[in-house]
Amino acid sequence: MNYKFEFRPYQRKFKRPLQTSHGTWEIREGIILRLTADNGKIGLGEIAPIGWFGSETFLEALDYCRNLPDVISDRTIFSLPPNLPACQFGLESAWESATLKTDFKSAFSEDQTPSSRSNYSGLLPGGEGALLGRQILWMQGYRTFKWKIGVLPFQREVRILQELAIALQQATGDHPVSLRLDANGGLSLAEAEAWLQICDQLGGILEYLEQPLPVTELEAMVGLLDRFSTPIALDESIATLPQMQSVYRQGWRGIYVIKPCIAGSPSELRQFCHLNKIDAVFSSVFETEVGRKVALKLAGEIQHSSQRALGFGVDHLLESEKFLEDLW
Numbered sequence: 177m178n179y180k181f182e183f184r185p186y187q188r189k190f191k192r193p194l195q196t197s198h199g200t201w202e203i204r205e206g207i208i209l210r211l212t213a214d215n216g217k218i219g220l221g222e223i224a225p226i227g228w229f230g231s232e233t234f235l236e237a238l239d240y241c242r243n244l245p246d247v248i249s250d251r252t253i254f255s256l257p258p259n260l261p262a263c264q265f266g267l268e269s270a271w272e273s274a275t276l277k278t279d280f281k282s283a284f285s286e287d288q289t290p291s292s293r294s295n296y297s298g299l300l301p302g303g304e305g306a307l308l309g310r311q312i313l314w315m316q317g318y319r320t321f322k323w324k325i326g327v328l329p330f331q332r333e334v335r336i337l338q339e340l341a342i343a344l345q346q347a348t349g350d351h352p353v354s355l356r357l358d359a360n361g362g363l364s365l366a367e368a369e370a371w372l373q374i375c376d377q378l379g380g381i382l383e384y385l386e387q388p389l390p391v392t393e394l395e396a397m398v399g400l401l402d403r404f405s406t407p408i409a410l411d412e413s414i415a416t417l418p419q420m421q422s423v424y425r426q427g428w429r430g431i432y433v434i435k436p437c438i439a440g441s442p443s444e445l446r447q448f449c450h451l452n453k454i455d456a457v458f459s460s461v462f463e464t465e466v467g468r469k470v471a472l473k474l475a476g477e478i479q480h481s482s483q484r485a486l487g488f489g490v491d492h493l494l495e496s497e498k499f500l501e502d503l504w
């Protein structure tokens with residue numbers, strides 16, 4: 177089967193630049209794809225790369241799209257090289273929505289009502305903003321929160337964490353409350369040990385410490401698993417499917433933070449997760465609803481009854497997605 181191939185690059189500003197230990201992220205760039213099958217059925221997909229995180233860069237993805245012909249075949253869609261995982265995700269999900277029965281639009285209910293927000297994790301502002309941010313997200317219905325560390329000096333962040341933990345421990349309610357810390361691979365081994373010592377003292381409120389060490393330090397992170405009670409989650413270490421498979425083969429049985437939009441082929445991701453019972457948390461890459469619907473649908477197919485909140489808190493971080501209505 178052949179498909180007419182169209183693509184539209186986009187840019188969306190973060191309302192508040194995202195601070196991570198990698199640096200500050202101000203603009204999310206991506207590409208919306210449209211495939212039109214011979215029978216007229218249309219499928220949308222999204223390419224939302226994060227070059228510094230482990231996928232191809234936006235420019236590599238744009239270059240790939242520019243070099244595709246106006247009409248492409250199934251063969252092209254299923255034979256992308258593994259170094260273009262965000263393109264693989266975008267093209268294959270557009271193909272799925274143009275060929276499979278599922279009505280793309282109804283694939284996943286998008287609106288996060290306050291009651292449903294307890295299934296999602298809310299991303300707190302970096303630094304001191306986390307304290308007020310937690311109150312705002314709490315009122316919006318979140319009960320799982322994620323805070324990026326390695327942004328401010330250690331002692332300052334420890335003080336904020338202790339205030340945050342007290343506020344969460346005192347917060348009443350019927351839904352379990354948890355806090356995730358994300359170091360984005362920015363800590364040294366000594367800093368990671370210091371953080372884990374503190375986390376262990378906070379008891380149950382700390383769900384996990386995400387990517388404490390750089391991708392090159394898998395062995396050291398496996399070692400940390402045995403020495404501290406706070407769970408550790410890998411994110412950058414397993415950004416793409418080949419990395420996930422390699423880390424699994426090397427024996428990682430901790431938590432996997434999966435970002436479907438940059439992992440690669442959705443069908444191969446489904447297969448990997450069904451073959452290997454992994455403790456998965458699904459996470460956004462600040463994509464638009466086009467990629468988010470596919471990612472959340474995958475999460476639903478894969479993690480069924482997992483209790484772990486989805487890292488897809490409403491993207492109040494980004495400018496409106498209204499531009500999607502006038503793309504074509």
Ligand SMILES: O=C(O)CCC(=O)C1=CC=C[C@@H](O)[C@@H]1C(=O)O
Binds near residue numbers: 298462
């Ligand atoms: O996982 C979540 O809760 C939200 C998404 C998120 O935190 C991230 C998305 C993309 C890159 C990073 O800044 C960050 C992460 O490291 O998980």
Ligand SMILES: [Mg+2]
Binds near residue numbers: 433
């Ligand atoms: Mg992360």
